[in-house]
Amino acid sequence: MGESVRVAGWTRADAARALQTPTASDDKYSRGVIGLRTGSDAYPGAAVLGVEAAWRTGVGMVRYLGPDRATALVLQRRPETVAASGRVQAWVIGSGTDAAHRTDAETGALQELLAGEVPVVVDAGALDLAPGAAAPLIVTPHARELLRLREALGLTRSEGDRIADARETAVALGATVLLKGSDTIVAAPTGWTTVVSAATPWLATAGTGDVLGGVIGALVAGAAARGEAPDAEALGRLAASGAWVHGRAGATAAASVGHGGGPVTALDVAEAVPRVVADLLAR
Template sequence: MSTWDLSATAAELHAPTGTDDKYRRGVIGIRTGSEQYPGAAVLGVEAAWRTGVGMVRYLGPDRPTALVLHRRPETVTSSGRVQAWVIGSGTDAATRPRGEGSALRDILSRPEPVVVDAGALDLVADGAREGGVRILTPHDREHDRLREAVGLPPLGPDAGDRRVDGASETARRTGAVVVLKGARTVVAEPGGWHAVIAQDGTSWLATAGTGDVLAGVLGAVMAGAAAREERGTNAGDGGGEAGLVPWARRAAAAVWLHQRAGARAAERAAGGAGRGGGPVTALDVAGALPAVVADVLAD
């Protein structure tokens, strides 16, 4: 088990240099949101930009596309080079439009790392392992559904400390990194490495849309890491189960950034530190990310 803190997070992030361009900083592709839940696309895109990538490509339905461009006009809405993906946030497998399943399976078969959230989790339930690294991001109920789909018993609502072993078991069965979201988020990979990142007083994060923000942070961290691996500046090979520990560590770093941004936003909402925090929205959390990233890089 890995104890996770600011220094561990700092080891997984890199500030841009004078020789970097947008491609060397990382390009993230985001295929999220739906006509029913367009806000998920806005939140994931916002979080990716705020975490620090060179480019965000958003590929989604018309309504969320319009909202994304209204909020973040620098977002590119055409296909092209991508170094990591986020899929599934703000979608429902039961109402997936015609052809969307094929498009998502095509992304999952590509060599780039893919963050798989919410309405796309069913697509990895068959345990197929072709393609690149997968980072699965279920909350407890989604995790139980995923476990049942891959032939594992559900953990139930009172799993407690069994969540760690359960997430590790799911990682082994799916061949993916599992980010089991909650007040104590578990990050596990198939080989047995895992970390637990506690919210540390940020229970205000339990609000709609913060999971979409986390997906964007995860995608941004993965895109940056993939861009560095293209240049040969990252250790670890990133491929196969033996190579998933570096990606699990990057996932843990993203979770830590998200939770620290939640704490900072809650402090700001309450008028300063030491007051127990106050209510936040998902966009508040995304807005706190740049200062948190700067603090980490200063380490």
């Protein structure tokens, strides 16, 4: 099945359905609580970017659990973050980590999350733990990471058909796959698939994937707080909406530099997320 197969693109209206304006009766818990277990001593900035993005997307609380250096940087940037364990409605794991340097204790902690019932967004250094996980999952590989994940699942080597690869991987994994790229492919294990094309080439810079994980995790936590069941296609829609918001935030940040766009950093993208969310809610 090639990319010539007709797959509907994700739209502004589709993305808006993942959001909800808080009401006078809401509190920090009813707006969603996200937990992030991300970052490392080598890559502490990934934790800062994911936490920043989660807050900017509009959750009621962000919990962060990670190494001391990353925790200190997270709290310096976002002191409202809760650096203690507790109830969460979605997890983001793996951003800014390397499986080759993961301790046994950390592996055990991640496996416990992946064996639970709370939805988990799995990125980067935790993708090797995704096969066999029981929790509802969204995995967010780039092309090289998808190849490694397919090898772990016993799938044949990719022939370059990104849509077919994402679909096949989603079925084999039993989880939603978000394949990053200039066009982002989102596939659920049911066969449901969409393409998100709201991005800008200026997003091809370090750390923007960490921002994407925080945005998606925040949307999943918000949906869980509203009582929405985390079935595969629901997670696919949330992942696609997160990719749309992330891509539009990148375009917004690039446009703010000047006519025709210009260079942005990952933190610029995270800081543009509230404008995108506000625009979607207003429409």
